[in-house]
Each structure stands twice: as structure tokens, then as C-alpha cells.
Amino acid sequence: MDTHDLLTIGEVVDRSGFPHSALRYYEREGLVTATRTSGGQRRYERGVLRKLAFIRAARAIGIGLDEVREALDRLPAGRTPTKSDWTRLSRSWRGRLDEQIEALVALRDGLDSCIGCGCLSLARCRLWNPDDRIGAQGDGARLLPPALRRPPVG
Amino acid sequence: MDTHDLLTIGEVVDRSGFPHSALRYYEREGLVTATRTSGGQRRYERGVLRKLAFIRAARAIGIGLDEVREALDRLPAGRTPTKSDWTRLSRSWRGRLDEQIEALVALRDGLDSCIGCGCLSLARCRLWNPDDRIGAQGDGARLLPPALRRPPVG
DNA sequence: GTGAGAGCTGAAGTCAGCTTGAGGTCAAGG
């Protein structure tokens, strides 16, 4: 871990695939850290690459940066995270993934039955009107499983 | 289809689950239309409910409003869309759904092997570093299948 | 005919997650 091992932002850009602007943004937001040279330029430890990979995967399944930060904050402060530290984090979003897959599959199945049965009547089709009681509930999407109520972000 | 059949915006809110503001926004954006009373209030035909259901489902799988509008524009102009019109539209995003499911499953499998094998070394793990050539490609996500490169919208 | 609640408009605001730009500084090969 001598100075030799530190990465410039350009190297991190090349090796992580994130643009400069995103790396600086993530630093401002407290997701990653960097030391500085005497001249003020960033120098990253190698470990940042694993963090960035984690961030990318988390983002890909729709987890917001706030939550990603919380997850990363749960990594041990003093020492380099071990395998089991990362495993614990990863396992936590494995559940999310399962939920999302399940939800998409449910949507697909509903769609299949729609296409197959030709029932496209609002009154009968499970997809268009899942249980004849649409509109009786609270805010947000009504015909989708919970895990799919997030994607339309706004 | 006499006047009696037209819905007020409040009724559409109740039956579609979309808030007033979204309905007006969709109208401005050309996704749905409404006739007006002499006093200028909106009156919707029943068919709007099916359109809105379509919009919601499309949004749920991450399709943007622009593309949803294009899809809806492909519906026949003069007549009420038939079953096969809707079927055609739906079939087109069924493919998307398949892609997304496939991508998420791939991510999950990668994650499984990571958790299982304890390989969390950046150099070897398929999930963290899928083919040892990370960083050699163009913009955007590198460790995810194409269909997952969209979700982090910004 | 009237009061209350439903509806109207246009402009501005919000949120996430960055990107872009201007204007200047640092680091290192020759």
C-alpha cells in the first residue's frame, strides 16, 4: 500500500468505466473517498474499484445512491473489507433481485394470458384489471406487483 | 358512445389510479386525448382506461413516455383499436420483458457464484470483473448485460 | 339560484444522477 499503489482519477476512469464527473460526484456524495496529493489531485486506493463495481451492480437493479451509501457505510471503518463483508452486502440485494425477477415474470405471465386468451376486455383481463377492484386502493401503481411499483421513478 | 358514456377526469383518476396531474401531463404530451365540455372541462372516452393501463405497464418495464407515445400512435386512427391491435403492441414489449428478465437472472447467477465461491478478488470474479477485459470498451456499464444498462436512467 | 366541490390554466418547482463549462493548476517527459 505504498504511494506507488495509488490510482489517479484517469486510471480509475479507465478501469471502472465511470466518467470523471461521476467519480467526483460520488465523492461529493460520500460514496467513495480519495486522498490528495500535495497539489490537490485525487489518489485512489485500489479498493475503490471494488466499491465502484458494487455501486454499478446496485444501480443496475435500481437501488438509489442514498441506499448504496448506507450499505457501504456498513462496511468496517478501519480495515479493508473482507470477503464476508462483501458477501453480506451482496446477499442483501440478492433478495431485491429475486423480487424484481419475480415481479417481471408475473407481468410477463399476465401478458401471455392476455395475448393468448384474447380477453382484452377491461372487465375480465387479469393484466389490465387484475381483480376487478382497481382504484379502491392507495396511491401509485395498481396493476403491478410491489417490486415493480418503483421503476417509474418520478 | 353517447355523451352519457364520457368520463370526467375525476372518474378517470379513480378508475385508472393516475392522479389528475399525470393525466393532464399525458394529454399535453399527446399520449391521451379528451374532448371538452362547453365550459372547457375534460371528458374522456372509456377507451382511455385501456390506454392508461397500457401506459402503466409499459412504464413499469422502463419504457419512456416518448416510446409509449410512438407505440400508441401506431394504433389505428379512425376506429376503436381491436384486440389484435393491442395484441400487436403488447407483443412488442413482451420481448423487452424477456430481455430484462434474462439480464436480471444473469446478474443473479453471477452474484450466486460470487457468494458461493468466495472469489471476491477483482481479478477473478465473474460478477465484479466478467472477462478480465473491463475498461476496454465504450461508454456505460461494463459488467452488465445490455438490457440492464438502461435502468440508471439519468 | 346558489354553494361547494370538481375542474381549469400556465408557470414554476422537484428529484435523481449526473454533465458541461469556464477558468485556472499540477505533474512529468524532454
Added chain:
DNA sequence: CCTTGACCTCAAGCTGACTTCAGCTCTCAC
């Protein structure tokens, strides 16, 4: 030493999909 390309900061801008607000008008049951 000098040049050149990498890097810096701060502020503002952007996209998508809406929401919120102010201030006013319509509709309809009584």
C-alpha cells in the same frame, strides 16, 4: 525550464416525469 495533457473547483444546466401553486371557472344537487 517548459510544454502539454491530466486534473482541479464551483456553479449552472439537463432529462424525465411529474407535482404544486395561485387564482380563477364550471357543474350540479338541493
